[in-house]
Amino acid sequence: xxxLAALILAVALLASVACFAAAEDKPFAGQTLTISxxxxxxxxxxxxxYDPFMEMTGCTIVADGASNAVRVTKLxxxxxxxxxxxxxxxxxxxxxxxxxxxxxxxxxxxxxxxAVYDNAKAPMGEGYGPAYTFNRLGIVYDPDACPxxxxxxxxxWNPELKDYIAIPAIxxxxxxxxxxxxxxxxxxxxxxxxxxxxxxxxxxxPNVKSTYTSANNTITMxxxxxxxxxxxxxxxxxxxxxxxxAYVWVNPAxxxxxxxxxxxxxxxxKNKELAEAFIDFYLSYDVQYAExxxxxxxxxxxxxxxxEEHAKNFTYGDMVSQLILPDWDFVTANLASWTEQWxxxxxxx
Numbered sequence: 603x604x605x606l607a608a609l610i611l612a613v614a615l616l617a618s619v620a621c622f623a624a625a626e627d628k629p630f631a632g633q634t635l636t637i638s639x640x641x642x643x644x645x646x647x648x649x650x651x652y653d654p655f656m657e658m659t660g661c662t663i664v665a666d667g668a669s670n671a672v673r674v675t676k677l678x679x680x681x682x683x684x685x686x687x688x689x690x691x692x693x694x695x696x697x698x699x700x701x702x703x704x705x706x707x708x709x710x711x712x713x714x715x716x717a718v719y720d721n722a723k724a725p726m727g728e729g730y731g732p733a734y735t736f737n738r739l740g741i742v743y744d745p746d747a748c749p750x751x752x753x754x755x756x757x758x759w760n761p762e763l764k765d766y767i768a769i770p771a772i773x774x775x776x777x778x779x780x781x782x783x784x785x786x787x788x789x790x791x792x793x794x795x796x797x798x799x800x801x802x803x804x805x806x807x808p809n810v811k812s813t814y815t816s817a818n819n820t821i822t823m824x825x826x827x828x829x830x831x832x833x834x835x836x837x838x839x840x841x842x843x844x845x846x847x848a849y850v851w852v853n854p855a856x857x858x859x860x861x862x863x864x865x866x867x868x869x870x871x872k873n874k875e876l877a878e879a880f881i882d883f884y885l886s887y888d889v890q891y892a893e894x895x896x897x898x899x900x901x902x903x904x905x906x907x908x909x910e911e912h913a914k915n916f917t918y919g920d921m922v923s924q925l926i927l928p929d930w931d932f933v934t935a936n937l938a939s940w941t942e943q944w945x946x947x948x949x950x951x
Contacts, residue, residue, distance in 0.1 A: 627660075628658070628659055628660030629659070629660075630659040630660055630661040630873075630875075630876045630879065631659070631660030631661070632660070632661075633659075633660075633661045633662070633873050633876050634661065634662045634663075634664060634873070635661050635662070635663050635664070635686050635687065635873055635876050635877065635880055636663075636664045636666065636684065636685050636686050636687075637663060637664065637665045637666065637685070637686065637687045637688075637689060637880075638666050638668075638673050638676070638677060638685050638687070638688045638689065638690070638868070639665050639666065639667050639688075639689040639690075640667060640668075640669075640670075640689065640690075640863075641667035641668055641669065642667075642818065643898050644665070644667060646893070646896050646898050647665070647898070648665075649892075650889060650892040650893055650896065650898070651883070651884060651889055651893075652665065654883075654888075654889075655880060655883050658883070659876070659879065661873075661876055663880075666685070669815070669816070670690055670691050670693075670694045670774075670775055671694070671773060671815070673688070673690060673694075674690075674694050674697055674698060677698060677703050677868065678698075678701050678703065680868075681870075682869065682870025683870050683871070683872045684870075685868040685871070686867065686868060686871040686872070686873050686874075686876070686877045686880075687865065687866070687867060687868065687871075687877050687880055687881065688703075688704075688865075688866050688867075688868055689734075689863065689864070689865055690863065690864065690866075691775035691861065691862075691863050691864070692725065692726075692733075692775070692861045692862055692863070692864060692930055693775055693778060693861070693930060693933060693934070693937075694775070695726055695730075695731075695864050695866060695930075696726065696930045696931065696933070696934045697934065698866075699726065699730075700934065702869065703868060703869055704726075704730065704731075704866050704867070704868070704869060705866075705867040705868060705869040705870075705871065705874070706729035706730060706867075707729065707730070707731060707866075707867050707874075707877075707878050707881065708878060709723075709724070709728075709729070711875075711878045711879075711882065712732070712878065712881060712882045712885065713882055714882050714883075714885035714886050714887075714903075715732060715882075715885065717885070717887070717903045717904060717905055718732060718733075718885060718902040718903055718904065719902055719904055719922055721733075721922070721927070722734075722736070722862060722902040725862060725864065726864070726930070730866060731864050731865045731866035731867065731881060732864065732865060732881070732885060732902070733862035733863065733864050733865075733902055734862075734863060734864065734865050734884050734885060734890075734899065734902055735837075735862060735863050735893075735899035735900050735901070735902060736860060736861075736862050736900050736902065736916075736917040736918075736921075736922060736925065737835045737836050737837055737860055737861055737862065737863070737900070737917055738835070738836050738853070738858045738859065738860035738917045738921065738925060739776050739779040739780060739783060739833065739834075739835055739836075739854075739858075739859045739860065740833075740834065740835075740836060740839065740851055740852055740853055740854060740858075741755070741758070741831065741832070741833055741834075741851075741852040741854060742824070742831070742832050742833075742834050742838075742839050742842055742849055742850065742851055742852070743830055743831040743832070743849070743850055743852070744824060744827075744830045744831075744846065744848065744849055744850075745848060745849075745850050746848060747827060747830035748763075748766070748830040748831055749762045749763070749766075750762050750763065752831065752850075752852055753852060753854075753855055754787065754852075754854050754855035754856055755780075755783045755784060755786070755787040755833075755854045755855075755856050756787040756788070756855075756856070758806060758809060758831065758833075759802075759805060759806055759809065760809075761808075761809075763809045763830075763831060764808050764809050765808070765809065765810075765811050766809060766811060766829055766830045766831055767806075767809045767810050767811060767829060767831045767832070767833075768810070768811055768812040768813075768814050768820045768823060768824075768829045768831070768832040768833070769806075769810055769812075769813055769814070769832075769833045770813070770814060770815075770817075770833060770834075771813045771814060771815050771944070772937070772940050772941050772944040773815070773937075773941055774814070774815060775835070775861065776817075776833070776834070776835050777944075778928055778933045778937070778940075779859040779860065779861060779928065780833055780859075781799065781940065782859050782926070782928055783833075783854060783856055783857075783859050784799055784802055784803060784806075785799050786856035786857060786859075787802075787854075787856050788802055790802075792932075792936070793932060793936055796936075796939070796940070796943070800943050800944075800947055803944075803947050803948075804947050807947065807948065810948065811823070811828065811829045812829065813944075813948045814832075817834055817835070817838040817841075818838075818841070820832050820834065820838075821834075821838065821841055821842045821845065824842060824846075824849070825842075825845050825846065836851075836900070836915055836916060836917055837897075837898070837899065837900070837915070837916075839851050839915050840897045840915045843915070851915070857924075857926050858917075858921065858924055858925055858926060859925075859926045859928070860917055860925035860926065860927060861927065861928070862902075863899070865880075865881045865884055865885075867881070885902070885903065887903060887905065887906065890902065890903045890906055891906055894906065894908055894912060894916065894918075895908075895912055897912070897915070899916075900916035900917045900918050901916075901918065
C-alpha cells in the first residue's frame with residue numbers, strides 16, 4: 603500500500619513538474635488576444651501567423667475581420683479591453699490616434715524590429731507600432747478589352763475609356779494616394795490646388811464606372827467585363843491576376859504613391875505584453891517570408907530575398923526607397939473637406 607501511495611505521489615509530482623514546464627514554455631497560456639484585422643486572406647493568416655503563434659505561446663486568438671472604415675467605427679465605440687491589437691492601413695491609424703484609441707508600445711521588446719526597413723519601424727512616430735507591409739498604387743487593365751495602352755494616371759482621361767474605369771473612393775486607403783497621383787499628373791499640389799484637382803476629377807467622371815470601397819468587388823467587375831481598367835493597390839493585383847494572367851500592371855509615370863499597413867496596440871488592452879509579443883512575431887523572418895511566398899503581403903524585413911516570380915507583384919527591395927509616402931497628418935486634416943467635394947463630384951457612386 604505504501605509503495606502504491608509512493609507511486610501515486612511520484613506520478614503527481616511528475617505531472618506537476620510537467621505542467622510547470624509547459625507553463626514556463628508557454629507564458630501566455632490561458633490568455634486571449636483579440637485582434638481587429640482585415641477580412642481577406644483569413645485562411646492564410648490563420649496558417650502563417652495565428653496557429654503558429656497560439657502554438658508557441660499557448661494563447662487563444664480571436665480575429666475580428668472587416669474593412670478599414672467599418673473597424674474604425676467599431677473601435678471608436680468599443681469599451682476598453684474589448685480589443686488588444688489593430689491591424690489596419692496608415693490613414694486609419696491616424697484616425698484612431700486622433701480618437702485616443704492607439705496605445706504606445708515598448709520597442710525594446712520587439713526583437714525583430716532591427717531587421718525591418720527604417721521607414722517601417724515607427725511610421726507614426728516613436729513609441730507607436732511598426733508597418734508589416736508596404737503597398738503602392740498602380741493601374742490594372744485588361745489588354746484584350748481596353749481600347750488604349752495605359753502608362754500613366756493622365757491616360758485615364760482618354761475619352762475612349764468612357765464608362766470603363768474604377769477608381770478608389772477618397773475614404774479608402776488608396777483614395778488619398780490616387781488624389782496625389784491626379785495632382786502629380788497635372789502639376790498640381792494637394793491642399794494648395796484642391797479646386798483645380800477636383801475640376802480634373804470632374805472631367806474624369808464620364809470615364810468612371812465605379813468609385814469603389816471594395817477592391818474585391820472591383821476585381822469581380824473587371825473579371826466580368828463591366829470595366830477594363832482599375833486603379834488598385836499592388837496586393838489586389840495578385841488576386842486579379844490569378845483570375846486572368848493577361849491583366850497588365852502599370853507603375854504610373856507620375857511615380858509610385860504608396861503606404862503601409864501597420865500593427866498597433868489598442869489603448870486599454872488587458873494583455874499588453876502578449877500584444878507586443880504578437881507584433882514582434884508578425885515581424886519575424888518566418889512569418890514575413892511565408893506571407894510573401896503565399897502572395898499575401900510584401901515583406902518589410904531587409905533580409906528576405908524573393909525570386910522574381912514572388913517579388914514582381916510586391917513593393918519590395920529597391921522600390922521601397924522610391925515610394926512617395928504622403929504626410930498622413932496633412933491627409934487627415936484635409937480628408938473631411940476632400941470627402942465632401944468628392945461626394946459632390948461623384949454623387950457617392
